[in-house]
Amino acid sequence: MRSDTITVRTGGEPTVHDLTGDCERFVADEEDGLLHVFVPHATAGVAILETGAGSDDDLLRLLDDLLPRDDRWRHRHGSPGHGRDHVLPALVAPSITVPVLGGRLQLGTWQSICLVDTNVDNAERTVRLSFLAG
Amino acid sequence: MRSDTITVRTGGEPTVHDLTGDCERFVADEEDGLLHVFVPHATAGVAILETGAGSDDDLLRLLDDLLPRDDRWRHRHGSPGHGRDHVLPALVAPSITVPVLGGRLQLGTWQSICLVDTNVDNAERTVRLSFLAG
Amino acid sequence: MRSDTITVRTGGEPTVHDLTGDCERFVADEEDGLLHVFVPHATAGVAILETGAGSDDDLLRLLDDLLPRDDRWRHRHGSPGHGRDHVLPALVAPSITVPVLGGRLQLGTWQSICLVDTNVDNAERTVRLSFLAG
Numbered sequence: 001m002r003s004d005t006i007t008v009r010t011g012g013e014p015t016v017h018d019l020t021g022d023c024e025r026f027v028a029d030e031e032d033g034l035l036h037v038f039v040p041h042a043t044a045g046v047a048i049l050e051t052g053a054g055s056d057d058d059l060l061r062l063l064d065d066l067l068p069r070d071d072r073w074r075h076r077h078g079s080p081g082h083g084r085d086h087v088l089p090a091l092v093a094p095s096i097t098v099p100v101l102g103g104r105l106q107l108g109t110w111q112s113i114c115l116v117d118t119n120v121d122n123a124e125r126t127v128r129l130s131f132l133a134g
Numbered sequence: 135m136r137s138d139t140i141t142v143r144t145g146g147e148p149t150v151h152d153l154t155g156d157c158e159r160f161v162a163d164e165e166d167g168l169l170h171v172f173v174p175h176a177t178a179g180v181a182i183l184e185t186g187a188g189s190d191d192d193l194l195r196l197l198d199d200l201l202p203r204d205d206r207w208r209h210r211h212g213s214p215g216h217g218r219d220h221v222l223p224a225l226v227a228p229s230i231t232v233p234v235l236g237g238r239l240q241l242g243t244w245q246s247i248c249l250v251d252t253n254v255d256n257a258e259r260t261v262r263l264s265f266l267a268g
Numbered sequence: 269m270r271s272d273t274i275t276v277r278t279g280g281e282p283t284v285h286d287l288t289g290d291c292e293r294f295v296a297d298e299e300d301g302l303l304h305v306f307v308p309h310a311t312a313g314v315a316i317l318e319t320g321a322g323s324d325d326d327l328l329r330l331l332d333d334l335l336p337r338d339d340r341w342r343h344r345h346g347s348p349g350h351g352r353d354h355v356l357p358a359l360v361a362p363s364i365t366v367p368v369l370g371g372r373l374q375l376g377t378w379q380s381i382c383l384v385d386t387n388v389d390n391a392e393r394t395v396r397l398s399f400l401a402g
Contacts, residue, residue, distance in 0.1 A: 001300040001301055001367070003367055034170060034266055036302060036365060040379065041379070042316075042379050047227070048227065049224055053211065055176075055217065055220035058209055058218075062201070067330070074323070075326055083322065086323035090313075090330075091359055095365055097172075097229050097231060099137055099262055106137075108173075108260075109176075110176035111176050126376075130402075134265075168269070182362050183310060188343035188344070189341075192340075231306075232363065233269070233271055233304060233306050240306065240396055242309050242394075243310075244309075245362070250358065267269075
């Protein structure tokens, strides 16, 4: 298994960051297998969705509704309401796999692989890409 | 890795479509490994749940509550409220893996592998099945 | 693929049960590859989150909000409101993969692999661990 990490700058605002280009480059010299995308953080997830037509903002606002940044959370470290970022990975898991054939991701036309990071306390994030040949 | 696509007719209504039979046939001649189920669409997901006892309808109604088909979404293509279908894959991911031993899915008694498609604008869907031997 | 099951006692209350120690021991003698964690039950999921700082309780309370234990569900077997446990796996999937390098899980500092079981009718649960070398 080939495995490597990349660093993504997400800044101080909730962010949906498109990783598709990084993923495409990572598998370009491979044959068939599975790409595994993993975020080694407890307050971020990975989602596959359309970007650039509003759905990334829609997702962040949905997460604000489902996981309000208020004082309901028992987890109390970090910025006010940060506890909500710690339940995010139960809904948007930090791990996803995508099939690869002939060095190409088998994504649909409108699918992008995205880091979902609602944490405003960490401006940089690590993402681990792994390729399991099959 | 053996990989193939099937076409599923989901029609014009939100649908939970059971893929378990297709998955069973796909791995029947394999030995041990992982079955990977992937939906190459930006408005559908894959879930493992019990079917036939009401939970498929319960899920669709829950998604109507969590992701209302109204004008709150920035994504505005397609039918009114279609933007909600574009955040669905962040909650119900389009990718899942199931262990296979001796050509048999290691599902629990009540588990079925299901395509979850709330999009009413696409009556046909593609599902990619891949088997990674291990 | 090496694959085995463990039995977890979750008792009669909704539970977030930390599986990280079991997972670490399972892969300790392996080299590189993917650990696959799978729950063969229709009313439980697997999540990666921080434990011990309140987020496990935060998750269970969030699930009580999103999936109320009342009579809205069509699925009517088991305890009152048990139908909500049957939609849980659509949001918290029963399957997750974690990269392994040199026999060590590549989890972040605050990440734990957890069984999420809101079902109060089953006191014991099975978890299948599989390792796919790569």
